[in-house]
Amino acid sequence: MIDSPFERAAAAAAFLQDRTSLRPRVAVVLGSGLGGIADHVADRVEIPFDDLPGFPAPTVPGHAGKFVVGTLLGTTVLLQCGRVHYYEGHDFETVMLPPRTLAAFGIQTALFTNAAGGLDPAMRPGDIMIVEDHINLLGANPLRGAHDGRLGARFVDLSTAYDHAVVGVLLDAGSRVGIPLRRGVYVAVSGPSYETPAEVRMLRALGADAVGMSTVPEVIAARQRGLRVGALSLITNRAAGLAGEPLSHAEVEREAKRATVAIGNLVAEALPALDQLG
Ligand code: HPA
Numbered sequence: 001m002i003d004s005p006f007e008r009a010a011a012a013a014a015f016l017q018d019r020t021s022l023r024p025r026v027a028v029v030l031g032s033g034l035g036g037i038a039d040h041v042a043d044r045v046e047i048p049f050d051d052l053p054g055f056p057a058p059t060v061p062g063h064a065g066k067f068v069v070g071t072l073l074g075t076t077v078l079l080q081c082g083r084v085h086y087y088e089g090h091d092f093e094t095v096m097l098p099p100r101t102l103a104a105f106g107i108q109t110a111l112f113t114n115a116a117g118g119l120d121p122a123m124r125p126g127d128i129m130i131v132e133d134h135i136n137l138l139g140a141n142p143l144r145g146a147h148d149g150r151l152g153a154r155f156v157d158l159s160t161a162y163d164h165a166v167v168g169v170l171l172d173a174g175s176r177v178g179i180p181l182r183r184g185v186y187v188a189v190s191g192p193s194y195e196t197p198a199e200v201r202m203l204r205a206l207g208a209d210a211v212g213m214s215t216v217p218e219v220i221a222a223r224q225r226g227l228r229v230g231a232l233s234l235i236t237n238r239a240a241g242l243a244g245e246p247l248s249h250a251e252v253e254r255e256a257k258r259a260t261v262a263i264g265n266l267v268a269e270a271l272p273a274l275d276q277l278g
Contacts, residue, residue, distance in 0.1 A: 006150045008053075020045040026109045041068050109274050117239035123238065185208045
């Protein structure tokens, strides 16, 4: 099984290990427009996805497509700038390659970030939501297909997919740096079109607080490998129909850039404690 998902991730991780002697325990995956945090990483080694065997180049503006390994205020960290989305046409195996690579590299805790539309009418652009649970509306489970026991369980438990200790660390960090944090449920849809107002009403009725087009397959892959997982949604817009204005990716990117400093401060503040979770 030379090209099996397990071996693809192992090959990519071996490549990363060749490029840096650092062995971070924490990874932060930076979504649309949030990659700016990487500029603050000291002694950094940057490894573009292009260089990694089996990795596709991201096609979305605002997604740089690289791993950055270094230290952020003294804590060794791996940042993943950009991700692979299902809506780009990749199969789930490719979407799950980066988190599986993180696991093979030795990462123990992964914090995913994403841009999302606010479904909760109280949410405003710029709000940050700690994801406490998710709903998968991508149309299929990403683990559907042949099973390789080296990746973990066939039937992955998701009853505490979003680790309580990580939520606690993020809440503490938020209160120390003065960033109020919401908590809620993230629903993943396939995109790339945004939702209709009727779909937004449906998603809200289903119990979701924020809607986006990523994270869920990565979280499932990471949980299968036993990683501790946390996620933050940056609310870049009110979901379709709630604000009375059309949605655009430019707006999503603009809001994300504006929030980069806040998310960066929050992540930097949380990192030492995330690192200690082991
Ligand atoms: N819907 C889906 N994905 C998104 C949105 C949205 O409103 N905003 C940012 N990503």
